[in-house]
Amino acid sequence: MAGPSVTESDIEIVVDALRNGWYGPNAYSYVEKFEKEFAKWHGRNFALMTPNCTHSIHLLLTSLNIKQGDEVIVPDVTWIASAAPIVYLGATPVFADVDKFTWCLTAETIKARITSRTKAVIVVDLYGNMPNMQEIQQLCDEYGIYLIEDAAEALGSKIGHRRAGSFGVGSVFSFHRTKTLTTGEGGMLLIDDEKIFARSKFLRDHGRMPGSYFNTEVTFKYMPSNLAASLGYAQFLRLNELVQKKIWIWQRYEEFLGGIDYVTLNPVQPEVTNSYWSSVLMVNPESGHSRDTLIKSFEVYKIPTRPFFYPLSTLPAFKDHLNQGIFENVNAESLSKSGICLPSALNLEEKQIKYICEVIKLILKESK
Secondary structure, three states: OOOOOOOHHHHHHHHHHHHHOOOHHHOOHHHHHHHHHHHHHOOOOEEEEEOOHHHHHHHHHHHOOOOOOOEEEEEOEOOHHHOHHHHHOOOEEEEEOOOOOOOOOOHHHHHOOOOOOEEEEEEEOHHHOOOOHHHHHHHHHHHOOEEEEEOOOOOOOEEOOEEOOOOOOEEEEEOEOOOOOOOEOOEEEEEOOHHHHHHHHHHHEOOEOOOOOOEOOOOOEOOOOHHHHHHHHHHHOOHHHHHHHHHHHHHHHHHHHOOOOOEEOOOOOOOEEOOOOOOEEEEOHHHOOOHHHHHHHHHHOOOOOEEOOOEHHHOHHHOOOOOOOOOOOHHHHHHHHHEEEOOOOOOOOHHHHHHHHHHHHHHHHHHO
């Protein structure tokens, strides 16, 4: 379903970290190299590696002084990690609808949710898609709210010549085992502002003064492992190869499903280069199938799939955090009911993708 590409060159670097990456200046050598190169690649000033992407969001929101009584706008359809740190801080997540074509927030859907308590908006580059960042940034500037980019699923995507992760006051990435670049578990926070970076770095390691055991605040322990960073750095050296394999997987699905009625794949957006972390199948209800019935049909053929993300506002996890009530987010609900994540692991071969597409055609033919 999903998983990394790990080569001998990756293993050699991890072995070097195992043998040499523990003492003195080598204790965090791979963390520092990974952070430096990752920030540079995205045109950002600073980077902080974390144990996972959720921690990166939590660090940034805390550094921006998001607190109880504040509201943060998030897309209704995304993984829970985009919104959970808002609740950690006692603030209120406000769920906005997404565009039916890009699957992302728009300036219009964000504006409909802005109140006097809105302090930030977290824009998610869902499944590698990207919204109109220029319009969203202009809106945020107009209302004096922070723009945060959740690029966890968009490593390698671009809008125009700008990479995903280069927008807003800060951006975050995930290196979970299912992601294009993996550290097993891991995340990265990218920042341009030196004061916000310094605050985030301070919060990341128990609120201690640099190089000392003197703590001035009770904060978090979100320090990364040098061992995990060694794998991340090794994978970063192969990043173009990894992104191109993801694009190749989507292109094969597009090739083998071309012209088939009732199904479409991730949208092709003008000005956007999608890195296609996950190839997503959208099924038209007129096919006689819903998301759930199609997934059950796949199970018969031993093909693993996952449903599109559920609207967060419909999850029991957030039932006590909907201070503004439940909005009607039509596009989020429709996308969720129609979308299926197809196998997208980096070890997929063309014959496997072709078989999956043949099964899709067979299922749709049988349902007519």
